[in-house]
Amino acid sequence: MFPFRVIDQVSVKQLLDMKHVIELVERAYTLKEQKEASLFPMVFHEFAPGKADMDIKSGHLTGANIFGLKLVSWFGENPAKDLPALVGFVMVLDSDTGVPKGMMSGEPVTLMRTGAAGGIGAKYFARPESENLLLVGCGHLAAYEIMATLITMKHIKKVTVYNANSYEKAATFCATAKEKLQDMFLAPYQDDQELYRTLLDRIEIEYVATDDIRQATEEADIIITATPSHKPIIMKEWVKPGTHFSCIGADMAGKQEIDENLFTTARVFVDDVTQAINVGETKVAVQKGLISKEDIVAEIGSVILGQTPGRLSDQDITIYDSTGIALQDLITADYILKKAEEKGVGTIAQL
Amino acid sequence: MFPFRVIDQVSVKQLLDMKHVIELVERAYTLKEQKEASLFPMVFHEFAPGKADMDIKSGHLTGANIFGLKLVSWFGENPAKDLPALVGFVMVLDSDTGVPKGMMSGEPVTLMRTGAAGGIGAKYFARPESENLLLVGCGHLAAYEIMATLITMKHIKKVTVYNANSYEKAATFCATAKEKLQDMFLAPYQDDQELYRTLLDRIEIEYVATDDIRQATEEADIIITATPSHKPIIMKEWVKPGTHFSCIGADMAGKQEIDENLFTTARVFVDDVTQAINVGETKVAVQKGLISKEDIVAEIGSVILGQTPGRLSDQDITIYDSTGIALQDLITADYILKKAEEKGVGTIAQL
Structure with missing residues (x-):
């Protein structure tokens, strides 16, 4: 036994x-x-x-x-x-x-490692000076994605939250976001006063709900999508140069969060090539022949190890397709x- | 929680x-x-x-x-x-x-359901009057396959056990087979004296080790193979008309227990067509083009339900490929x- x-x-x-x-x-x-x-x-x-x-x-x-x-x-x-x-x-x-x-x-x-994945995507692919985080979706993952990104990115000043089905849900989330993040994530750091203060400062920023996804996209430096959507929420023409996407929601065939045409101009990274093509955000772009498997720059591990460069310039649009492994x-x-x-x-x- | x-x-x-x-x-x-x-x-x-x-x-x-x-x-x-x-x-x-x-x-x-599968194969495909059971392999599954077959087949008089690597192992197994079967399987029936006596009678038969697999095959009515073998142990020309095989061991690519040529003359049944072709005893025969997927008569469920006949005559060689589902x-x-x-x-x- x-x-x-x-x-x-x-x-x-x-x-x-x-x-x-x-x-x-x-x-x-x-x-x-x-x-x-x-x-x-x-x-x-x-x-x-x-x-x-x-x-x-x-x-x-x-x-x-x-x-x-x-x-x-x-x-x-x-x-x-x-x-x-x-x-x-x-x-x-x-x-x-x-x-x-x-x-x-x-x-x-699942919640913690999925939040971490979004934040790690931002760490390795977003512009380091990124200030505006747009979170698409305000379900059970929202707080996790925000906390992880506030840990990996030092200069975030504003978090905008968009929920396709209900502006009110996003507004409610934002009204208590600071308290929620503090309650959910800071307790483990109470013995390390310096770290605790640092993270508390990171949390003490602006949280704004929006019902204008186009404008929010135009303003964002980092966009994290964490929805169960089956059709694109963000269109290519709204996206400014230099934007980073961490695409979290798509983990099965049929799910999609961003315009597949974004893949033709973006530098695309994934957690696992096979899963990304079969069930990830990358699936539709490959299926429609907009990109091929070979156009995926690398799996993220290669970038973390310094074997493959992430972003090449401040003008690059980067996509990190995290299917969850x-x-x-x-x-x-x-x-x-x-x-x-x-x-x-x-x-x-x-x- | x-x-x-x-x-x-x-x-x-x-x-x-x-x-x-x-x-x-x-x-x-x-x-x-x-x-x-x-x-x-x-x-x-x-x-x-x-x-x-x-x-x-x-x-x-x-x-x-x-x-x-x-x-x-x-x-x-x-x-x-x-x-x-x-x-x-x-x-x-x-x-x-x-x-x-x-x-x-x-x-x-696993042991109980895999034993049961071998016995169920005999029940639906072997000749009802079968007397001689040949067990190929005397590992951890042996007692389970024997007990299940003694339950499903009333007329078994002799169990012959063959172990390719060690005659001694088969001999040791046979020397204590009755006691082992009684100890391992009969306790649950002690409250039902009639059933207990019936099963005890079924166990009270001859158990013989052999090192002559050819002769044992020629004598057998039912052959159950439960080994991790990667090459055929039983050749087609040794098998008499009317023999039933329950093939239990092959559950991954590379494993094989009986001559793939047996599939060209036998009525072949499986637990699951996809698994049988991908990892079962049936794999090699299909891979070599000796039979096609369509030559598999049916999955066993169809026979149990009376939708497909099992054996058509006393002369049929039948194979039940149990991959385990x-x-x-x-x-x-x-x-x-x-x-x-x-x-x-x-x-x-x-x-």
């Missing part, structure tokens, strides 16, 4: 902080580039089109001696049943023996397990 | 009995045929060729309102580390909400969860 640790959602949240998750996700990207990590094929199933689906992402981190999977379901009608729409778990196993090491709630892992989850989960063991958090169950 | 039940290996073993698992696996096959169940694509990864691999099988049982996955690893060097070579788990989730229902040790589920695991796991809940077995953990 095999004892293994099970860690619930509240404990997972308490064990993670965004600064650390950003470092972990960068490490996952570079391990992938260095062939010390591999992705297994993704499994996707739609129970009811547009209403309920699930995916299983799995892979192997050779360096960390672990492999595992994350299963995440999305059931759109769950909130009406007082259940979260996203439910999932991550399972981590020892890649020397196949023995389970532990499992944990998948939701906080299992290695982000596994490396984060491995970290959580180590912290949980140190602190004695979680339940030991037997398999 | 979501409470869910975790059931360890010992408890899973205690909750299962072979007669019931045979019924469950038959039900999984028929649900698949009736489109009340679907398989998701299988994920397979080899950590080190011939030394360590893992697969993730997943699917959806519409009828039972569950979906889920089984991850099973095989690490060939584990026994030298005092660990079992096969390690795995099954996770079951609610297909109306995505909420986890429970998880359990995958090893006993997630639905067998999920339906068995769902049954275990219900029994465990009734009996209060397992640990409740939170996700």
Whole structure:
């Protein structure tokens, strides 16, 4: 029999902080580039089109001696049943023996690593002096994308939030954004007064809802899209030179957030070429023949390692297509397990 | 947070009995045929060729309102580390909400449902009066395949066991086979004296090791192959008319147990056409163009439902290629969860 640790959602949240998750996700990207990590094929199933689906992402981190999977379901009608729409778990196993090491709630892992991905995209591809962040979508990911970007980008002065279906939702989000970010993300840094003050300063900026996506796009330095949209929200002709996009929402065939014609002029980077072409924001542009697979400049790991330049000039439009890869989850989960063991958090169950 | 039940290996073993698992696996096959169940694509990864691999099988049982996955690893060097070579788990989730229902040790589920598959193959395709069972391979599956076949076939008088690498291993297995079968499988029937006596009678037969696979093949009515072989062990010219094969071992590209030329004369049945062609015993025959996909008579569910005849005459050679499908695991796991809940077995953990 095999004892293994099970860690619930509240404990997972308490064990993670965004600064650390950003470092972990960068490490996952570079391990992938260095062939010390591999992705297994993704499994996707739609129970009811547009209403309920699930995916299983799995892979192997050779360096960390672990492999595992994350299963995440999305059931759109769950909130009406007082259940979260996203439910999932991550399972981590020892890649020397196949023995389970532990499992944990998948939701906080997903939210944190997905936020980190958006911020890392900005860090490596946006102009360093970027001041205006536009967030498209204000669902459960919004606060995570903003916090990660405020950590990676020092000069953000204004966050504009656009929600295609409801201006009010964006306005409500902005009204309490500072408090929300402080509550959700700053507690882990209370013992490090300097860092705490720095991050509090980063949060103390302007949050503005908009219903004019064209104007917001024209003003933005960095645009993060994190919606379940199935058609483009941002058109090419609105985008000024120098803009960076972190495209987060598209993770299955059919989803799209930005005008596919943007891909013809942008420098395009992805987390994983195969996933980007099959299920990412890049899919439509490749499918329509606007770009080919070879036009993708590189996977982000190569840029982080300094092997491929990111942006070449202040005039470049850059796109980072983050489809979300299992290695982000596994490396984060491995970290959580180590912290949980140190602190004695979680339940030991037997398999 | 979501409470869910975790059931360890010992408890899973205690909750299962072979007669019931045979019924469950038959039900999984028929649900698949009736489109009340679907398989998701299988994920397979080899950590080190011939030394360590893992697969993730997943699917959806519409009828039972569950979906889920089984991850099973095989690490060939584990026994030298005092660990079992096969390690795995099954996770079951609610297909109306995505909420986890429970998880359990995958090893006993796999052994029982794989044994059941071999016995079900005999039940639907072998001649009903079959007396001689030849088991090729005497690894961890051997007792399970024998017990299932003794349950489904009333007239078995002799079990011959062949092990390609070691006659001694087969001889040792046969020397204690009766006691082993009784210990491993009969306890659940102690309250039903009639059934217990019936099964004890079925076990009280001859168990003979052989090192002459040709002669054993010539004598056999039913041949079950359950080895990790990568080349044919049984040649076509040794096989007498009327023989039935349940091919259990081949579950990944490269594995093969019987002469691919047997497929040109046999009536071929499978658990899942796609898996059989991609990873099953059928793969080589199709790959070499000896048969085409259309030559597969049917999936077994169709035969169980009476929609397709199995054997047409006493002279037919029949092959049942059982690759092992997630639905067998999920339906068995769902049954275990219900029994465990009734009996209060397992640990409740939170996700």
